[in-house]
Amino acid sequence: MKSCAAIFIKNKLLLIVWLLLPAFYVLGCNRAEPERKKNREKIDYIKPIPGKNDSIPAKVAEKGESLISYADCYTCHKEDQRSVGPAFKDIAKRYPVNKVYIEMLAQKVIVGGSRSWGYAVMDPHPKLSLDDAKSMVTYILSLKK
Numbered sequence: 015m016k017s018c019a020a021i022f023i024k025n026k027l028l029l030i031v032w033l034l035l036p037a038f039y040v041l042g043c044n045r046a047e048p049e050r051k052k053n054r055e056k057i058d059y060i061k062p063i064p065g066k067n068d069s070i071p072a073k074v075a076e077k078g079e080s081l082i083s084y085a086d087c088y089t090c091h092k093e094d095q096r097s098v099g100p101a102f103k104d105i106a107k108r109y110p111v112n113k114v115y116i117e118m119l120a121q122k123v124i125v126g127g128s129r130s131w132g133y134a135v136m137d138p139h140p141k142l143s144l145d146d147a148k149s150m151v152t153y154i155l156s157l158k159k
């Protein structure tokens with residue numbers, strides 16, 4: 015009789031363990047999931063472009079930084095957080111630092127536009143000279159880490 019009861023209890027314990035296992039599994043997965051999803055979204059949003067990085071002249075980057083602080087850029091951009099426009103650090107993560115991309119991005123700052131990062135629109139900056147726009151972009155790309 016005694017052994018019968020023992021088997022009964024053992025079976026019940028086993029049953030409980032079997033029922034709890036999937037619950038632990040699901041709980042564990044749920045905890046890991048949002049972090050993974052966030053990272054994937056971040057990479058899909060940044061879409062890094064492979065390419066050669068030239069060295070950045072410190073003088074040009076410094077000039078760009080002060081030009082940006084006197085312009086309207088910070089009404090839509092933050093250094094490391096997405097705002098109306100992409101974070102400057104995200105822009106730096108996408109583009110290689112070289113003549114081609116600096117020229118292309120400087121033109122974009124002057125002309126304005128959308129769709130590279132979403133549907134928000136960057137206002138045109140027609141009064142900006144190409145040289146100043148290039149300095150600004152050089153500063154932005156210098157935030158690459």
Ligand code: HEC
Nearest residue numbers: 085087090098099127128129130131132134135136137150
């Ligand atoms: C009215 C808001 C606004 C202002 C002001 C603004 N930007 Fe932007 N900027 C945006 C938006 C929105 C985008 C994303 C455009 C896109 O998705 O194509 C952007 C994108 C950019 C990009 C990346 C372009 C690309 O094609 O990847 C650079 C570089 C940039 N801005 C620099 C500047 C600089 C420098 C200034 C100041 C002279 C400035 N922005 C002012 C809203 C703004």
